[in-house]
Amino acid sequence: MLDLTKIGQTIESLRKEKNMTQDELASKLYVSRQAVSKWETGKSLPSIEVLISLTELFEIGIEFLIDDAIISRNDIEKQMEQFxxxxxxxxxxxxxxxxxxxxxxxxxxxxxxxxxxxxxxxxxxxxxxxxxxxxxxxxxxxxxxxxxxxxxxxxxxxxxxxxxxxxxxxxxxxxxxxxxxxxxxx
Structure with a gap:
């Protein structure tokens, strides 16, 4: 299971490093600003296609986005917050x-x-x-x-x-x- 909050924080951090607003990122990815906001707040996860576009835009590997975001199967408390x-x-x-x-x-x-x-x-x-x-x-x-x-x-x-x-x-x-x-x- 993935920690959506960590993925969202990573997306937000990368966006800010590029001095982009949520609107600008949304425009480049052909999604709404609300979608970007939901990702950054951990309320949803970008589709696979959008994740790939994010890696290309920010020049990172997909593992950079999700590597630290894996929730341990035994971390029931964290899972209950996310799922x-x-x-x-x-x-x-x-x-x-x-x-x-x-x-x-x-x-x-x-x-x-x-x-x-x-x-x-x-x-x-x-x-x-x-x-x-x-x-x-x-x-x-x-x-x-x-x-x-x-x-x-x-x-x-x-x-x-x-x-x-x-x-x-x-x-x-x-x-x-x-x-x-x-x-x-x-």
Whole structure:
């Protein structure tokens, strides 16, 4: 993913080095001044054809424009500033480092995205352990997940039990009639 703000800053800097106004640059590239303004403010990216024209006009290589503008796949915060949330969320859940990424970035997602993430784990579409998720969930999310585990995934209660609050443990005992002794549910 590209950092549109960095590309825009580079275009603006190159334009100013040539003592050109946005109108003059727009005229040379056959685009509107508003298009140039959007590039320079990081709101849009020039087309490939215009990028090539920019490199010719400013006598630079295309890598000069985009080299420092590549956003790391792991920089979720920066991606959220630049791209639609759904695209960032989709990339996040496809990460091959999801367990590590989850701990670091789950707080950036809104309630709906977090619930979608939990549902994907419940459905077995994401390989993320309950133990990794649990400390990073809010109370409502924990109760939602715990309700699922009690109903459909009782064998995972043993693994999750040490992470539960007293209230959550009481809920399990009440709902399942299980007794916890010496590290195991009976």
């Amino acid at each position: 639609p949330r759904q695209a960032v969320f989709s990339n996040f859940i496809k990460s091959d480092q999801l367990e590590n990424d989850f701990k670091s970035y789950v707080h950036l997602f809104n309630i709906e995205e977090r619930k979608q993430l939990i549902n994907l784990v419940i459905q077995g579409k994401l390989n993320l352990s309950y133990q990794v998720m649990w400390p990073h969930l809010n109370m409502e999310e924990r109760l939602y997940l715990l309700g699922y585990i009690i109903s459909y995934d009782k064998e995972d209660i043993n693994d999750l039990y040490p992470y539960l609050t007293i209230e959550e443990r009481q809920m399990i005992s009440h709902k399942t009639n299980f007794i916890y002794k010496k590290g195991k549910l009976l």
